[in-house]
Amino acid sequence: MLRALLLCLAVLVAASAATAQTTLQSILQSQSEAVSSPSRSTVDGVIAALAEAPPERVAPMLEAWRDKFLWVRDADGVFFIARPEGTGLTLTDIDTGARTDVDDRSGYSEIRPNAGVRRVIDSALAQFQLSDPDIARRLAALQSIGRDPSPDQLDPLRASIPDEPDPGVLARKQQLERQLTARYDPDPAARIAAIESLAGDLSVEARAVLNTILATSRSVAAEVPEGTNVARILTPGEDLSVDDAYALLVDAGLAPSPVSAEALKSALIENIADGSVAGAPIHTLDTDAARIAAYSTLAADGTVPPFVSMDDRIAATRAHVFYTSYTEPDPQITAAAQAALAGLQTRLGLSQFADLSLDALSLASIYFLAAIGLAITFGVMGVINMAHGEFIMIGAYTGYVVQLFVPDYTVSLLIALPLAFAVTFGAGVAMERLVIRWLRHRPLETLLATFGISIALQQLAKNIFGTQARPLTSPDWLAGAWVYNDVIGISYIRIAIFILALIFLGLILYVLKRTRLGLEVRAVTQNPGMAASMGINPDRINMLTFGLGSGIAGIAGVAIGLYAQVTSEMGSAYIVQSFMTVVVGGVGNVWGTLAGASLIGIGQKGIEWFNPSNTLAAQTYMILFVILFIQFRPKGIVPLKGRAAGD
Amino acid sequence: MSTLLEVSGVSVTFDGFRAINNLSIQIAEPELRAVIGPNGAGKTTFMDIVTGKTRPDEGRVIFGEKSVSLLGLSESRIAQAGIGRKFQKPTVFEAQTVRENIRLALKDTRGPLDVLIGRKARDSEDRIRAISDEIGLTEALDRMAGSLSHGQKQWLEIGMLLAQDPRLLLVDEPAAGMTPAEREHTTDLLVRAARTRAVVVVEHDMEFVRRLNCKVTVLHEGSVLAEGSLDHVTGNQDVIDVYLGR
Amino acid sequence: MERPFLARNPSVLWFLLGLAMFTIGVTVLSEAAGLGLVSTSFLKTLGKTLCLCLVAIAMDVVWGYCGILSLGHFAFFGIGGYAIGMWLMHARTEGIVLPTLQAAPLPPTPQEITDAIGNQIFGVVGSSEFPALWAFSHSLTLQLLAVVLVPGLLALVFGWLAFRSRVTGVYLSILTQAMTLALSLYFFQNDTGLRGNNGLSGLQNIPGLEHRSQAEVSLWFFWASALALALGYVLFAAVVSGRFGSVIRAIRDNEARVRFLGYHVEHYKLFVFTLTAMVAGIAGALYYPQAGIINPGEIAPIASIYLAVWVAIGGRGRLYGAVIGATLVSLLSSWFTGGSAPDINLGLYVIRWTDWWLVLLGLSFVLVTLFLPKGIGGLFDRLVRKGDAP
Incomplete structure (x- = not known):
């Protein structure tokens, strides 16, 4: 019955305001009783009668009615749209829109439709909103349909499609129309056609529609x-x-x-x-x-x-x-829905795989950034720097401090990246000169001494910045995400980190293979004694390498801080994974670190795929995998020849 | 005199470099054998293969009457089978006393539980004493090995080899860094040891080799270039070419 | 002529004597059996410190003597604690639940008892089922076996894998750290059935001893800890002296050379790794009933690194060094972090030791590594001028 009413409304709207000579107020007066105390049984009559009224006035009135802003003057029964203003009211004439203020609201009564009535008003409103000149209102109406679809929305939605000027809104309308048709159209053939068209739609909504049809x-x-x-x-x-x-x-x-x-x-x-x-x-x-x-x-x-x-x-x-x-009695329709869903599942699986691959790639690039500095120092000097994670933390806090002084996030990021490199480079050089140099050939003690530095730095950061997480806000152009469809999507920050990792891969390869420093570093890595006899100063190389490795950690810190929280403990969250990356990849080799980071990133995401609810378990299994992996390749994927490889 | 060690057709490649190329050597028991050759001839790699440190790509290494293949055995198993090795650089345990060093090497049980719980072999102190007498370190038995002179460390290492009582002794440049008197002592030690077992000495120093007065194998580019008495091989034109350069 | 073991190792005798005198002294000063000058809570701290000394000497044997810097021995310690904690919680909860059930009109069925206990223990993680891990928690004997066997088995399997593939040095340390991380993550999960990050609690209430005062029970645990430390010290002194000690020190200094002497280096390492893991488990089983609570944070890699720090500060390669390090650092740590240390007012800034203790510890650790590589025990050696430490 309601559908029929709406249909006639729609026809009227299409016929435009030409027929409107009666005022809205007069129509309401003719239905006076039903308007002021509406019920589920009378509201349909009112809405049917409203078809006579000028549509551009009906929508605000319906809205007011629904939202309890429709008031009636007790003296003469005239209806107003009214907003309470202190003890008084601001009255709006429902036909002319003229406003008047009254000081005393005692002569007026608020009309309070119940929830059932409000729902009916809502669907009636949908028609008006769907054709509203304001695009935001049209979108809002579509959103409400998408959230809570019902059979009576189908006709107004269809009626609004031909006149839709905006292509984006039109597409959305058509999409919703397909979904509503699939669920509610009385004609089975139309439903089956709509269902089949849904098979190409990966959105959550489309899948929900199919699943609802297949509810058992x-x-x-x-x-x-x-x-x-x-x-x-x-x-x-x-x-x-x-x-x-x-x-x-x-x-x-x-x-x-x-x-x-x-x-x-x-x-x-x-x-x-x-x-x-x-x-x-x-x-x-x-x-x-x-x-x-x-x-x-x-x-x-x-x-x-x-x-x-x-x-x-x-x-x-x-x-x-x-x-x-x-629940659906027609077997043909359920069969069609099943077929559509099956096709969708395959595409969904592929999309999920693609999305997971993106996640894995992003995780791998984070591990790469976090680990490459470690790998370089380990490879060249044979020492494990337990404070590497704290250099990541220092980088992140540098970014945070820069943002305190430079409010523009883009500028502050551009300052923070080199500054973080400079600060951690300095810290690394200082640490090499003061501690590591004196512990040469005692790698296990280096490990413990750097651990001492690590806990001191961590506590120091806690004393300075407090225990709560500090924000490192990314610029607006890095906010948001690149979304391919409802399944595949990745945030811009992660893309930026991926690009950053690529840049560093290139940069490090360039430094190592094409510069004098790189040549000397490789010489010291392979044979320190020979390198020294050829005039290379190993102390200088060690110092620079350590600075470089630490500097990269600082930059990784800024990158990680952008999407994770900056805390004094953030470094320790990455340190074991970084070690794993280095060990799996093979020490002192950029490609090895890349391979290690990829293996660990992909492995971890892969395990998460099988058991998505449990990230902790994924990490546990990943570590077990690494321990087993070492069985087969004790020196990593890309083994090193030279000093750090041992004899 | 029966064959103790038979290396045949062994090849090994490191990153494309053929360190050992179809090498075949036979050592008898007892025998004293000197292996000479220029740098990179594969002398040390040969020892690495016999002692299990390096796995060859192909070939056979067979040891003892039962013809046990040494390939695939761990270093410790090979050592237990009766092959002792002295490294070029003296590697004694500097943080332990001379007595402890010899005691470690002494032929005895090797399993952890036996070593932990098992009683001391009754005669071990006597054997330690005998060996320290032989290498002239009896006075230094309770000194830390790290405080010994270079030559004393070399002897201690030889002493440790003797303590192991191996059937085959592989000795890498035993005389390096020794005074002439010490060299003479070392020569005596080796010659005496070779009366009851097989001893293979890798050496650069021709004078030292001459004094050993034994069969000589010349290695070049990973395979045997010549074999025979020192005079025989030094007269060989190939050997002269290799040593004097072409 | 073979002299008795203790006669050959006089320092062991001195240590045992000192420990005995310390134990008697503390007993005399305790609340339960004497003057009451040592409060029960401090008595517990002392008892716990003895347990830490025990795990520290185990660490010293595996690292200082055998050269394996294990970053997993505190995890074995924690597992020992968990193993005994499971029995303590089970038995204690049973003691609470049974009277209620028996007061009901009908006697409880075995299933009802199990359900009631499970509900009490696992309510915090939203479960009432007994996980498979708790299958033996009703039996003290079996859980005591688990205290030794679980860490031992874990160490055996891990050690076999690691040593077999000849992972050494920092690589091995990282691998043990990874193992520890995996363990702690495993313990953190609710699915594991060890109450997730709640851990096990109420362990200070010993079933069957409810009528005894905590002062008395604490004293017993103190004695047990002292006894365990004494036995552990003698055991490890025996291990590190003689030919076995000579072999493992040789392995520490030059593993390859030991192999060429005909020793199966892997077997020795595995033996030491496993034995020390078992002792660590025992130490943990004595520690946590005194601490009262255990949670997965105790197993985290950082705890094992601290263990190494104690040994390094005390002096590696000498058993009493580990005891000195563990005692000094753990007592100082509880003094500083407990808020007993006076703040230092610099005018502009007040140094609060609760905030600055870790900075101090970290830096002093760097200094010890740089300038005192043999630790405090090394200083001791220099004073005594005797190198016969076991």
Whole structure:
């Protein structure tokens, strides 16, 4: 009925305001009673009558009605759109829009439609909103349809499509129209066509539509009733547990309810007489078997309902058919939806795989950035820098401090990147000169000394910046995400980190392969004694290498800080993964680190795919994998020849 | 005299460089054998292969009467089978006393539980004493090995080899960095050891080799260039070419 | 002529004597058995410190003597704590739940008892089922076995994998650290069935000893810890002296050379790694009932690094060094972080030790590594001028 009303509304709107000579107020007055105290049964009549009124006035009035801003003057029953203003009201004439203020609202009454009525008004409004000249209102109306679709929206939506000027909104309207058609169109052929068109749509909405069409419920009967759209016949014990099956039987009134353990217990307690139940002394009732036996005796006397044993339940379930059936009665439609969903699943799987690959790539580039500095220092000097994570942290805090002074995020980022490099380069050089140089050939002690520095730096950061996380805000052009469809998407920051990782890969390769410094670094890595005899100063090389590795950690810190939180402990979150990356990749080799980072990033995401709910488990398994991996390639994917490789 | 070690057709490649090329050597028991050759001839690699440090790409290494293949055995198994090795650079345990060093090498049980719980072999102190007498370090038995002179470390290492009581001794440049008197002592030690077992000495120093007075194998580019008495091989034109350069 | 073990190692005798005197002294000063000058909470701290000394000497053997810088031994310590904690929680909860159930009109069935205990223990993680890991938690004997066997087995498997592939040096350290991280992440998960990050709590209440005062129970644990430390010290002194000690020190200094002497280096390392892991488990099983609570944070890699720090500060390669390091650093640490240390007012800035202690520890650790590579025990050696430490 409502649909018919709306249809006639739509026709009227299409016919435009030419026919409107009656005022809105007069129509409302003719329905006065139904407007001021609306109910589910009268509201349709009012809305039908509104078809006569000029549409551009109807929409604000309906909105006001719905939102309880429609007031009536008690004296003459004239309706106003009114906003409370202190103790008074601002009245708006519903036909002319003229405003008047009154000081006293005592002569006016607010109209309060109930929730059911408001819903009806809402759908009636949809038609007006869908054709509203304001694009924002049209979009809002579409959003409300998308959120809460119902059959009566179909006709107004279709009616609004031909006149839609904006291509984007038009596309959205058509998309929604397909979805509504698939669900609600009375013509099965139209529905099937719409369903088939949904097969190409990866959006969450489209999948929800198909899944709603395919909604099933479990039932049980002696035989499957004629005309049921059966999805599947269930076998108790295989497709559902015997307990569940029996519960269905009980719900359907086909079997007596089983006696729960609680009920059994209270029945026994009620029937305690002289320290025993049905002849069994209480102290013997400490096993389930004894309790059931006592209960059965009681049941035999007729004091309690009979006990339903497991055998009884199995027998009862065997005597019936269990099945799931579609809520949608038409098998052709469910078949079409199933086919569409199956096709969608394949494409969905591919898309998810693509999305996961992006995630993995992004994770790998983060690990690469975090680990490459470590790999360089380890490769050239054979020392493990446990404070590497703290250099990442220092980089991130540098970015945070820069933002305190430079409010423009783009400029501050451009300052922060080189500054972070400079600060951590300096810290690295200082650490090399003051500590690491004196511990040469004692790698394990270097490990522990740098650990001492690590805890000191961490606590120092805590003392300076406090324990709560500090923001490192990315510029607006890095906010948001690149979205391909509802499944594939990646934030711009992660893309930026990926690009940053690529830049550093290129830069490091360039420095190592094409510059004098790189040549000397490689010489020292391969044979320090020979390098020294050829006039290369290994101390200088070590210092520069360490500075370089630390500087890169600082830049990685800025990058990581942009998407994660800056805390004093952020470094320790990456340090073990960085070690893993270095160990898996092979020490002192840029390509090795790249391979290690990729393996760990992809591996971790891959494990997460199998068990998406549990990131902790994914990390655990990844580490176990690394430990096993070392079994087969103790020197990493790309083994190093030279000093750090050992003999 | 029976064959103790048979290396045949062994080749090994490091990153495309053929360090050993179809090498075949036979060592008898007892025998004293000197292996000479220019740098990079594969002398040390040959020892690495026999002691299990390096796995060859192809070939056979067979040891003892039972013809045990040494390929695939771990270093410790090979050592237990009766092959001892002295490195070019003296590698003694500097943080332990001379006595402890010899005790470590002494032929005895090797498993951790036996070593932890097992009683000391009754005669071990006597054997330590005998060996320290032989290498002239009896006075230094309770000194830290790190405080010994270079030559003393070389002897200690030889002593450790003797303590192992191996059937085959591989000795890499034993006389490096020794005074002439020390060299003479070392020569005596090796010659005496070779009366009851096989001893293979890798050496650069021709004078030292001459004094050993034994069969000589010349290695070049990973394979045997010549074999025979020192006079025989030094008269060989190929050897002269290799040593004097072409 | 073979002299008795203790006669050959006089320093062990001195240590045992010192430990005995310390134990007697503390007992005399304790609340339960004497003058009451040592409060029960400080008594617990002392008892815990003895346990830390035990795990520290285990660490010293594996690192200082055998050269394996394991960053996993505190995880073994934690596992020992968890193993005993499971029994403590189970038995204690059973003690609470049973009277309620028995007061009901019907005697409880075994299933009802299990359900009630499970509900109490796992309510915090939204479960009431007993996880498979708790299958033996009802039995003290089996859980005591687990204290030793679980860390031992874990160390055996991990060590076999790592040593077999000849992972050494910093690589090995990183690998052990990874193992520790994996363990702690595993313990952190609710699915594991060890109450996630809640850990196990109420461990100071010993089932069957409810009628005894905490002062008394603490003293017993103190004695047990002292005894364990004494036995552990003698065991490790025996391990690191004699030919076995000679072999593992040789492995530390030049592994390849030891191989050419015919020793299976991997077997020795595995033996030491596993044995010390088992002792660490025992130390943990004594520690956590005194601490009262254990959570996965205790297993985190950083704890194992601290363990190495104690040993390094105390002096590696000498057992008493580990004892000195563990005692000094852990007591100082609880003094500084407990807020007992007086703040230093610099006028512009007040140094609060709760904030600055870690900075101090970190830097002093760097200084010790740089200038005192043999640790405090090394200083001691220099004073005594005797090198016969076991």
